Amino acid sequence: MTQLDPRSMIAMSGFMTAIMAVVLLFMRRHYPPSIRGVGAWSAAPLLWLASTVLFGARDMIPQWLSMVLANLLLVLGSVLYYQGTRAFFGKPLAWQPWLWLMGGTAAIFVVLTYHLHNYALRVTFFTMVMGVVYGAQLRFLLQHGGRSFPVRLVETVLAFHMAMLAVRLVSIAAGQAGANILEPSLFQTLYIGAYALSVLLLSIGAVLMATDRLRTELEHLATHDSLTQALNRRAMLQCCDEELARARRYGNGPSLMMIDLDNFKAVNDTYGHQHGDAVLVHFAQCTQQALRQSDRLGRYGGEEFLVLLPGTGSEAAHAVALRIHALLASGHALDCSVSIGLTHWSGPDDTLDAMLSRADAALYQAKDQGRHRTIEV
Structure with missing residues (x-):
């Protein structure tokens, strides 16, 4: 069975991420400031885009860019998306534990990249870190997100990607980790494809949540007195x-x-x-x-x-x-x-x-x- 070229899939993912970054940046500029979190949501795809560019340039740029920084940007983008979601629902941002996570992740990636040279261990660690970030966001949405379609979409995407992360861990335990991310294999194709789909749907989910909130605010303005908040x-x-x-x-x-x-x-x-x-x-x-x-x-x-x-x-x-x-x-x-x-x-x-x-x-x-x-x- 012929596998898709991982580098081409990474490029496709970067292209979709770039489109959604432009959409979210446009929303951040033109949506009212009462809709919070759009800034973080628009920054997350930019970090994901930078990460995919660095991943795609592997073997052509230094390892600290294509391995360490690329993975860190991917994690940071996911953390920013989570913080944007917290801001959107009016909850205080919780940066301290995530800054500790980022610092520890950077240190461990340096060790795994330059000292242990163990690809399977590096992938295992990265997969677990992403699982923690996605799990925290999914838990937050289940507690505070309500039942609207955009929120349910994001919850479904997070659950789907967490399932793919679990599959990846199982494949590593079964000795199917591969040699590097650009190796054309079934598991690499599934994981990169799931990543590309998740990034696209998470960005779409952010757009839908912000648009739904804007619609709600406009309906409120159309039916309520702006001073007393009584019905007009x-x-x-x-x-x-x-x-x-x-x-x-x-x-x-x-x-x-x-x-x-x-x-x-x-x-x-x-x-x-x-x-x-x-x-x-x-x-x-x-x-x-x-x-x-x-x-x-x-x-x-x-x-x-x-x-x-x-x-x-x-x-x-x-x-x-x-x-x-x-x-x-x-x-x-x-x-x-x-x-x-x-x-x-x-x-x-x-x-x-x-x-x-x-x-x-x-x-x-x-x-x-x-x-x-x-x-x-």
Whole structure:
């Protein structure tokens, strides 16, 4: 059986790595800084590319370049990819143990290259080091990565490459290590092919994870108020429409609150708009604490907010209003008083416009009666 030329496979791997490095570098430049880790992800393929160039030039350059440095760059690229993954998921970077690993790996590679001259031992050691790096990343993703397709892809690639590393160790134990990495053999072909595929898929996985995060952030920006992080008016009204449609099918309709911060214009005029913005943020945070996970808070306009309480009757809705009043009177420097207009779904013929009109009328009654109270219509 004719084997593929290892040098050609290494060159092919380098070409694919170069393409993905360009893609990731472009992403690093144009993606928002809130998507962390892309810098490390883009640096990893560059190190892998440099490593493949040095591997491919073996027998034409000094051994400290084609053996020691080439292997170190491959390990360092994998460590950088792992650190990029940690940064992407908001976890602190853990450099110290990996710096110790890199230092020890460099020292052992020098000994194995220039003193022991044992290719099988060198390959065994390198395979175990890569297994440690991949295993650490796979463990991290299983714990913190979630269940999205990009994460599952990276997990699958890591598991696949770890399986190939295990096969390589078995082949070495069986006396099939070969004489050098450029020897055309079945195991060399499998390992280099697995490496080329893994590098490509890991880079694609990084691209997909970053793109998925960007999509999520854009969807959030499209549906949420940038200051208070409550739903914006359009998204809030859409939630109300969907809840009313559900109520018409199954009954047990929602309650709706319209909330206005009392004397908010005076706050802005007296303390400035930055203080006013801080009051709005504090109000939204306190109100969210009073709500259930299924409830929705939306900014209707200015200092007016809507609260949707699915499947909530009058008595339970009043209890929520009392919690909101209590949380906003806790003694915090940004506390404010609010007026609340409350209404409840009246049946299948009730509409969102009608509910909004009733809640608005109740809100004006609350203001006319002295503010800092809840009125139901």
